[in-house]
Amino acid sequence: SQQGEEDPQALSIQEGENATMNCSYKTSINNLQWYRQNSGRGLVHLILIRSNEREKHSGRLRVTLDTSKKSSSLLITASRAADTASYFCAAHTGGFKTIFGAGTRLFVKA
């Protein structure tokens, strides 16, 4: 499989808590993206971080990238029940190739 690895596979938290998901990849990248997928639906793009960036924010989302460790993390602050979904990282390598991780399933309890 070419997929990257995400950790944890599943995460259950209370509304208002923060959720952190981690992603590791295997090759050099141009950028890394995070997507969200509600059950049975297509993926929705959340945020993109370039290989020369270390941290990026968008609303309640914070993404970090450590290219030396080939890893990234997604932090969702003050989670809401509506954040319940699967979250995938996608590593964009050279040659137009994008490789998705296996995903973290987040469940936020109201």
Next chain:
Amino acid sequence: EAEVAQSPRYKITEKSQAVAFWCDPISGHATLYWYRQILGQGPELLVQFQDESVVDDSQLPKDRFSAERLKGVDSTLKIQPAELGDSAMYLCASSNQGGESYEQYFGPGTRLTVT
């Protein structure tokens, strides 16, 4: 807001039958992707088009799968014959890879069940 269209949304077919999926990307998007997503896993790229040309089909099982994008707009993915292991969600996505934009826009997917 422009969206990627896919049809059908659901398809049930018997093994050994042929099945086809259709995708209409966002207007102006030169790059089109077909992914297969098995339940509980991430999307796996089957084929990627740049306009009407295939740029990556290394993971496409070419003995039974085919894909085309004849005019560089909409695309069809075909499976013939279908096997039980083909049961999955088939996702289409498009992107405008001009400049530094790599965001992919996904359609709602086609859920295939092979019986």
